[in-house]
Amino acid sequence: MAEAATERDTTGRRAMALFAPYRGRLVLIALAILTTSALGVITPFLTQRVFDDALFVAGGPRLGLLTTLVGAMIGIAVVSAAIGIGQTYLTTVLGNEVMRSLRDRLFAHLQRMHLGFFTSTRTGSIQSRLDNDVGGVQSVVTDTASSILGNVVTVVASVIAMLALSWELSLVAFVLLPVFVVLQVRVGRVRRRIAASTQSSLSDMSAITQETLSVSGVLLAKVFGRQEHEIARYRDENERQTTLQVRQTMSGQSFFAVVTGFFALIPAVVYLVAGLLAANGDAGLSAGTLVAFTTLQTRLLFPIVNLLRVSLDVQTSLALFRRIFEYLDLVPQLRESPTARPLTTAQARGEVEFRDVWFRYPGEEGDRTDAAPWALEDLSLRIAPGRLAAIVGPSGAGKTTLSSLVPRLYDTDAGAVLLDGVDVRELTLASLPDLVGMVTQESYLFHASIAENLRYAAPDATDARLRAAARAANIAEHIESLPDGYDTMVGERGYRLSGGEKQRVAIARVILSDPKVLVLDEATSALDTTSERLVQQALESVMAGRTTIAIAHRLSTILSADVIFAMDRGRVVEHGTHDELLARDGLYAQLYAEQFGGGAVEARCADGVRFADGKVLAQREARGPDAA
Structure with missing residues (x-):
């Protein structure tokens, strides 16, 4: 009492x-x-x-x-x-x-x-x-x-x-x-x-409404025939609300x-x-x-x-x-240091380093209990400026976690993530989005026009800049073919666009932000072959002259990366080029064999696209007679 x-x-x-x-x-x-x-x-x-x-x-x-x-x-x-x-x-x-x-x-x-x-x-x-x-x-x-x-x-x-x-x-x-x-x-x-x-x-009630009446929620209910279940769930909570009122x-x-x-x-x-x-x-x-x-x-x-x-x-x-x-009263986990300083894109070179990093995900109120497993354990790696680094590994290895630490979506529990030798915790929070851009597997678009979605990255961007970014992202022709052009409403979460079109709009948005470091979190893994080719071609523009970290599930997209880091259970277990890692016959070679059955990748991925030295190389080699 x-x-x-x-x-x-x-x-x-x-x-x-x-x-x-x-x-x-x-x-x-x-x-x-x-x-x-x-x-x-x-x-x-x-x-x-x-x-x-x-x-x-x-x-x-x-x-x-x-x-x-x-x-x-x-x-x-x-x-x-x-x-x-x-x-x-x-x-x-x-x-x-x-x-x-x-x-x-x-x-x-x-x-x-x-x-x-x-x-x-x-x-x-x-x-x-x-x-x-x-x-x-x-x-x-x-x-x-x-x-x-x-x-x-x-x-x-x-x-x-x-x-x-x-x-x-x-x-x-x-x-x-x-x-x-x-x-x-x-x-x-x-x-x-x-x-x-x-x-x-x-x-x-608000949670039920938000979850089930969103485009994704309605689609899920229709696919599994659960509309009556959702109606009953809402009706029960509504009845409880009425009684309480x-x-x-x-x-x-x-x-x-x-x-x-x-x-x-x-x-x-x-x-x-x-x-x-x-x-x-x-x-x-x-x-x-x-x-x-x-x-x-x-x-x-x-x-x-x-x-x-x-x-x-x-x-x-x-x-x-x-x-x-x-x-x-919830305490934000990410707080700006009193001595934090900005780092502009013009000043940055793009070097990324993980130094003895330990990390586990916080709970709902920001606490990290000892019972929570480590997502990253004693992880160290360095990526030189302007290089393409690929991160591969089985599901749950910590690849996406690693990519989230670069733009400081989370802070490490121990160790440090450095940009150009400066701990990201010593940089102002406002300067980090200008330095690090991200393209994720599921690109989020607001229920607004294409132009408004693009200008989210650069509110003062001119129409000419929008068109240039769209051309670089390989989406300008499609946008201009629409009746309303750049004023076309994309719908809830961009559902009026296909997956590949949404990804290319997201890439154009990143191009407008002009970051020094680019993080690609499995940006093409959910796309069909045609969309993947278009998106990868679009990525060529945004990768040029930037340090790129590509989280890859399809190994065909990173065969010619400058360096490949193979991760397992939160650790980097090996790194090197594609040929070097195959020769070691370790985790990377195992992942490669699982995807391609040990055959030549060119035979299985004809007309595919891969990265090399920040460029995109189209592979158009003829299939052999024994190709599957």
């Missing part, structure tokens, strides 16, 4: 801190609230004067005084309404700006999280925190501060005025308030638990009904007590006093009920704030 209370206090303080940059506006809102509350308390006393001094007096109504008092009451109503409009504007703007700042902060923080966080967390869950959780507290943030202050001021002023009019009647009006406060705390605990479950359900809405309604009913009955009890006091000779309760008191008591009902409701809303929102702060 004590830990939970401490956690709530901490969450509450952090939520209040969100308002710190807006102190000036808070002061204006507070002044508006104090003014309207003070004016509201004056009205019952004017009502008392109307009854006791202007209407029911000897000699008949005093019309002059009555006109003055009524004019004052009208003036107070008009002024209060005008101030209320301004107050509503200020609180609405303030609340939405606080939410905007919170969303910006959360989104920016998530952008800085390490890649492992996103591979271990469902995208729908992340979106739910950003949309549903932040949206869930928006109304509370927008209205709560002003509501609490306004209602507190109104309650305090009304209580003082009621005590001034009659302390005996005040005891009758306040006798059950402590009981209501205790009940409100208990109801708040229930609503907080329900709110947490509701947001968790919303997160699951009803529970959250109804929790505390009986409590508020009791409170409202109690305050509705108080005027009758007050009249009874006033009659008893008058019967006992208490002449202090005039008609005006009684009307003023019941007016104040009725006016007290709404702020008290609002305070109880707001208190419950605050407790509910604390559950949502806690979910938001859980993400904000």
